[in-house]
Amino acid sequence: MITESYTRKELTIVSVVMITYKHEAFIAEAIEGVLMQELDFRLELIIADDCSPDCTEEIVQKYIDENTNFHCIKYTRHEKNIGMIPNFIWAISQCKGNYIALCEGDDFWTDKFKLQKQINYLENNTFSAGCFHHASLVDEKNQIMKTIYNEFVGGQSQYDQYRALTWLGSAYATSSLVFRQEVVLNLPIYAQKQLCDEVLDILITSCGTLDFINENMSVYRIHQGGVWSGVSENKRNIDFINRSLVLIEDPILRSKFFNFLANRISTLAQLISLNKTNKKKVRYNNFILALKYINYNRIGTYKYIFRYFLNPIFK
Numbered sequence: 001m002i003t004e005s006y007t008r009k010e011l012t013i014v015s016v017v018m019i020t021y022k023h024e025a026f027i028a029e030a031i032e033g034v035l036m037q038e039l040d041f042r043l044e045l046i047i048a049d050d051c052s053p054d055c056t057e058e059i060v061q062k063y064i065d066e067n068t069n070f071h072c073i074k075y076t077r078h079e080k081n082i083g084m085i086p087n088f089i090w091a092i093s094q095c096k097g098n099y100i101a102l103c104e105g106d107d108f109w110t111d112k113f114k115l116q117k118q119i120n121y122l123e124n125n126t127f128s129a130g131c132f133h134h135a136s137l138v139d140e141k142n143q144i145m146k147t148i149y150n151e152f153v154g155g156q157s158q159y160d161q162y163r164a165l166t167w168l169g170s171a172y173a174t175s176s177l178v179f180r181q182e183v184v185l186n187l188p189i190y191a192q193k194q195l196c197d198e199v200l201d202i203l204i205t206s207c208g209t210l211d212f213i214n215e216n217m218s219v220y221r222i223h224q225g226g227v228w229s230g231v232s233e234n235k236r237n238i239d240f241i242n243r244s245l246v247l248i249e250d251p252i253l254r255s256k257f258f259n260f261l262a263n264r265i266s267t268l269a270q271l272i273s274l275n276k277t278n279k280k281k282v283r284y285n286n287f288i289l290a291l292k293y294i295n296y297n298r299i300g301t302y303k304y305i306f307r308y309f310l311n312p313i314f315k
Helices: 027-035 056-066 084-093 114-124 151-155 161-168 189-193 197-207 233-249 251-273 280-293 299-310
Strands: 012-020 042-049 072-077 099-102 128-138 144-146 178-180 209-221
Touching (some): 027 056, 042 056, 056 072, 099 114, 114 178, 178 197, 233 251, 280 299
Antiparallel strands (some): 099 178, 128 178
């Protein structure tokens, strides 16, 4: 019988997931922010490239070739574009660490002790399943737009599932999040369909609390190609509806959050149905969807119906 002994420094404690698509202008800074971390444990950096049609692969390969760090870089470029959520789920499935940290290819970390602080926190607070911190908001040229992005997220030090979904709304920067691996083991159906930040918060708070650390240790970048920042408000509303429809199908979440989710679906569907820039079919489908989840005890419901028919879909 062979017994293997490992020091903490030799074990992969954290898996850093970095999904990327067309991030050639930013990916170097993202990788450097990870590799600069000073830790008493090992990390693996999992870079999942969703078939970027730019020089992302060449830039990543340069870091792999020159990496003399104790940490490991694992890079995969999909042969075809599979989409952000499937790419994220695939990357999560590759993680071997006890903890998972996130940093998308257009964001970056600014504190070399960021991971050490967050892992120390989670190991000292067993009731917590994940933690996040403040981040700055920058543009494509690294010009600071806000010193602290969505400062209100620090309004509480701990979030349970109800507060995470109905109040926090995943408004913190993705690059600030670290959580326990158990959070993403055996993903429920709703998470397999929509594993976004908000759904991840639901999974985290199913295992414990989601806690805030009052430090600014990363950057969230706004740019035209951003998967969230680069899309219109109308597209975001459609994404919120699709996400909510998946959540409300889950029996447990439906029993807990039906009123919240139904109200969000009907409110956003009303906005989309009254938006004349949308296609007729999109407007009509969202009109029907709004009626399905609308509160018929409110006078505003009937005002909405009148507004819709006074602004018919053929105009």
